[in-house]
Amino acid sequence: MKDSVDHRLRGSWTPEGPGAVELAPKAMRWLEQRIGECTADAPVAPNSAIAVAESRIPTAAHAKLVAIVGEEYVLDDPAERLGRSGGLSYVDLLRRRYPSSPPAVPDAVVLPADPEQVQRVLEVCAEHDIGVVPFGGGTSVVGGVTALRGDKDSVLVLDLERLDRLVSVDPVSRVAVFQAGVRGPDAERLLSVHGLTLGHVPQSFERATIGGFAATRSAGQASSGYGRFEDMVTGVRLATPKGEWRLGVAPASAAGPDLRALVLGSEGTLVVLTEVAVRVRPLPERERFEGFVLDGWERGTLAVRHLAQRGLLADVTRLSDVDETASSFALSGGWKTGLLRRYLGAKGIAQPCLLILGWYGDAVQRRREAVRSLRAAGAVGLGAAPGHAWQRGRFTGPRQRDALLEAGACVETLETAAHWSELPAVYERVRSALHGALESPLVLCHVSHAYETGASLYFTVLAARDHSDPIGQWERAKRAASEAIAGQAATISHHHAVGTDHAPYLAAEIGAVGVNVLRAAKTAVDPKGILNPGKLLPPAPQR
Ligand SMILES: Cc1cc2nc3c(=O)[nH]c(=O)nc-3n(C[C@H](O)[C@H](O)[C@H](O)COP(=O)(O)OP(=O)(O)OC[C@H]3O[C@@H](n4cnc5c(N)ncnc54)[C@H](O)[C@@H]3O)c2cc1C
Incomplete structure (x- = not known):
């Protein structure tokens, strides 16, 4: 059985609502010493606090949609x-906390x-010029599923959650075909029956879907071993x-x-992915997680580079x-932290970076x-405990983000x-931009990859959080x-995708010619521009 997600509880990641997760008072005190006092005065607003206009789907189109999917699957209910x-x-x-x-x-x-x-459904929408927002798990963090209308009078969300089947498994070729709405845990559960795994585990795994992974070129936590999602797609x-x-086909x-x-x-x-064929692998018999500490970011990144260039990367490789590192030590807290610091100090580690x-x-x-390579770089092994703590x-x-939002913090990635x-230069530039734009940020x-x-x-x-203008x-x-x-030898997104938030920066990365190629492709498959208005492509220049 698949778990279903009740989208009506939007406003938090946690299914039970944002109040379900609490931050330890000690952790909050530690944080407030760094970022200043947070005030919790904006709870998630009830649906009734948000005005929802009448649906503008034309009556004739509504009837055709009902004829295709059935009345119970065309929802106009405000919730x-x-x-x-x-x-x-x-x-x-935030938009669920600030009804203004x-x-x-x-x-x-x-x-x-x-x-x-x-x-x-797409053919009806094209005929009636209705915007269509394909919706997988709805976990986009870049405005990818915002219901923008563009030049359309009405827009509908095409929720793919009923496309929830494993269509076929070819164990000889190690290829599985999934319908697009299968969520991460369900994909693994369906494959495990065949002794197989996909190995794609992003942090949004619990909610995000196969179609969403493909549509955004997602990268999972084990991408060093299993590859990015696009590396897994065969058809x-x-x-x-x-x-x-x-x-x-091949x-x-x-x-x-x-x-x-x-x-x-x-x-x-451009398209709605309805089925995705993916490369799968045998379920691993063993797994091992562990932690090391390197002295400073420069040495840490050098050590990871050496692993990558010598073909020695672990499947999960993550250097803080x-x-x-200081914040995860502090937030995991307790007497162990002091002991750990003293131990690392004795080992000559002044600036711990956790790997x-x-x-x-x-x-x-x-x-x-x-x-061996890490020891040569001065790494101190911490054994399995930090690895297991990370895995847990x-x-x-x-969930912690929900708790921080509830506590009145501004928190984003x-x-x-x-x-x-x-x-190194990109790292410094982004840090200094964030420090310049926010007051006392952490x-x-x-x-991550x-x-x-x-x-x-x-x-x-x-x-x-600045409650007077949080957005x-x-x-x-x-x-x-x-x-x-943007435009400075770095990509505007390694895995979150473009959506609305990064669309203004896409041309700096792929060039005006690149943007025109995408526009031409859109014209070929979606001449009326009904698919996901306002995403990916920067606004067309005015004539
Ligand atoms: C807490 C959190 C952690 C995250 N961690 C990661 C991470 O570790 N790695 C990572 O890569 N991303 C991460 N993300 C981003 C997000 O989960 C990914 O972009 C994910 O791939 C989106 O999948 P989804 O099914 O939720 O897609 P949605 O959010 O529903 O949609 C994302 C985009 O894809 C389009 N789309 C969805 N399904 C289809 C389809 N079938 N056909 C065509 N278009 C479609 C939508 O229109 C939209 O533009 C995280 C997000 C959150 C909230």
Whole structure:
């Protein structure tokens, strides 16, 4: 049985609501010493506090949608519409706490049962010029599922949660085909029956879907071992306003450009993914997690680079900077922290940077060489405890964010990637932009994904919330960070995607020609521009 998510409880990650998670008073005191006092005066507003306009779906179109999916799967109820009125970024969550800045609410939610129904729904929407927001788990943190209308009179959310089947498994080729709405845990559960795993475990795993992973080119926590999601995709089945489209018949091909690459990462603006064929692997018999500490960020990143370039990366490789290490030591708290500090001091580690490694399967030889390489870089081994602590807490981040939001903090994450030679400068630029844009922020960073040629940087930002203009406060910080990234030898997104938040910066990365190529592709498959208005592409220049 699959777990279902009640979207009507939007406003928090935690299914039971934001009050369900509490921060230890000691942790909050530690935080407030750094960012200043937080005031908790903006609880999640009840749905009744947010005005929802009448649905503007034309009556004739409504009747056709009902004929395709059935009456109970065309929802106009305000709670259902509000529940799909945005993703799960900090700003999305703020819009549920400050009713004066409400979310954009779609006119209806449509839940097709299979790829054929998705195709027919798109054809009706194209005929009636209705905007369509494809919606997987709704975990976008970049405005990817905001119900923008663009030039359309009405917009509906196409919720894919009923496309929840494992379509086929080919154990010989190690390929599985999933419908797009299968959520992370369900995908693993369905595969485990066959002794297989996908190995794609982003922090949003519990809610995000196969279609969403593909549409955003997601990267999971074990990406060093299993690859990014796009590396796993072997084929796709697509619905478009111009008809069905299938890609990927063979394991490799030289039949012209790889058009799968055009639709992976297209964020619902070109196609709706209805089925995704993925490479799967045998379930690992063993796993091992462990922690090391390196002295300083420079030595830490150098050590990870050496692992990456010698082919010794662990499946999970995650290096925290000095501030993130200090905060995780402090927040895990207790007497152990003091002891640990003294132990590291005795070992000559002045600026601890925590490195978590996770190994799946039989990686004995690779691990032995990796540990040798780390010891040569001055790493101090902490054994399995920090690794297991990380593993236990790998999904607590969003729950802690709920608690911090409830406590009145400004808390958000952002990410980028750069080549190794550029990484130190990008790291400094983003940190200094965030420090310049916020008052007394705590800026934490880790390398979350490493490659031979470079790595990603994942920043967590905390500050006391400015209740007079909470959204403006974060937008200023986000703009400063994005300007420190865009067009400066770094990507505007390593895995969160573009959505609305990064759309203004896309041209700086792919160039005006690149933007025109995307526009031309959109014209070919979606000539009326109904698919996900306002996402990915920067606004078209006015004539
Ligand atoms: C707490 C938290 C932690 C996160 N951690 C990670 C992480 O570790 N790694 C990572 O990569 N991302 C992470 N994210 C971002 C987000 O989870 C990913 O972008 C995820 O891939 C989105 O999947 P989803 O099913 O929720 O898609 P949605 O949020 O529903 O949609 C995302 C985008 O894809 C489009 N889309 C969705 N399904 C389809 C489809 N079937 N066809 C066409 N378009 C579609 C939507 O229109 C939208 O533009 C995190 C988000 C949160 C809130």
